[in-house]
Amino acid sequence: MGKHLRWLSMGSAIGMGLVLFMGALVTKTESGEGCGTDWPLCNGKFVPAYTIESMIEYSHRFVSAAVGLLVLGAAIATFMKLRHSREAQLFAYSTLFFTILQAILGALAVVFPQSDAVMALHFGFSLVAFSASLLLVIGIRTGAYVPSGSRGASGKGQAGSEDVHAPVMTRNMIKLIWATTIYSYVVVYIGAFVRHTESVGGCLGWPLCNGQVVPSLEGATGIAFAHRVAAVLLLILIAYITYKSGSQGNASKLLRSSARWALLLTVLQIFSGASVVWTLASDWYLLTALIHVVLVSGLFGVLCYMSVLAWRSYKKG
Structure with a gap:
């Protein structure tokens, strides 16, 4: 399994965890309106004025965008390296889908105020994206996506692989x-x-x-x-x-x-x-x-x- 896929999948999982954490930080510090109703700019500027609320909100947007690129890269690498595994592709594409969905919902919440019930879904979609990225990493690291007939002749880890x-x-x-x-x-x-x-x-x-x-x-x-x-x-x-x-x-x-x-x-x-x-x-x-x-x-x-x-x-x- 390619090193690029391993690193991209790991980076996606860590990144989605960070997005979750920063999203909670935005909510808890009430920084959601730190950039006003502008998106993707912050109060009409590419580099916002320094206030704690605007920096927290804008940092969350920046990290989300960077992680989105990692998720896209992981999805492409999964398609290239794990075409035989529908499960791996499901997790990679689910991560990409829910990452985009939660980003769209977050942008809509800035431009058009949303209800509390809808905003709770924003966290829920981010959690699904994080979990899907985590499952992809676990599957790669445990060898679950290596076909059973492709294991080495030494049989190392065979029992663990069969259990997986x-x-x-x-x-x-x-x-x-x-x-x-x-x-x-x-x-x-x-x-x-x-x-x-x-x-x-x-x-x-x-x-x-x-x-x-x-x-x-x-x-x-x-x-x-x-x-x-x-x-x-x-x-x-x-x-x-x-x-x-x-x-x-x-x-x-x-x-x-x-x-x-x-x-x-x-x-x-x-x-x-x-x-x-x-x-x-x-x-x-x-x-x-x-x-x-x-x-x-x-x-x-x-x-x-x-x-x-x-x-x-x-x-x-």
Whole structure:
């Protein structure tokens, strides 16, 4: 597999992660209007006046454009080097498609003010692009796109390759993983909606919400509480997957390892969400909010990888 493809795919994944991070920074610092209603220029200038808001917003645009070129290069390299792999091409082209889509949505949000519900989708599309780029990198690094008959005669890594190409899963596990991954996207969307509606202060205190187990479900409180309940249910689903994958002796090693990572990231994500509430009125709020975004992005990426393993198992069966 070509070195150019490896570097381009890795650069795309890292770049999309940076785009996600900077997008969250724009939202949290309320820098979305730092360039006014101009796009791609900033307040009518190629080099904007130095204000924190304009520099944050314009830097986000610049990085997004640079990463877009990397994503395009990775898609072309994938077409050239991995024509035999529909899965690799799916991830490369999906990354390109959702990168363009989120860029268009971001530009429209600058020129034409969008609703909070639509702006939450902006983060959601960026997350899908990041996850697709991550899956391409993982597939390349694990040898999943190397045809089984093309492995070296020494057989090095053969067991691992077979596990990647055809992981062992039950049909119930496959369906559960797919359902959990789809549901996790819903949880992420609700979280993005919390950010864009500035509802994070709707539930003060943790684990109770405004000192109550079930608060009044109106306005910001209802939105924030819905996100908490959704996150707890996601934790239960992932914990169950982790338990089932560990209790089945013939389960894929990759599945067991991925499930444990997903569980760890879910727990960390929940506590980082709690830290966002605890630091709401302090100087640490921005840091904890960004950590929360990083963790949930990693969690969704792991769940997407588990879904890919489930798909390979489904095709084998």
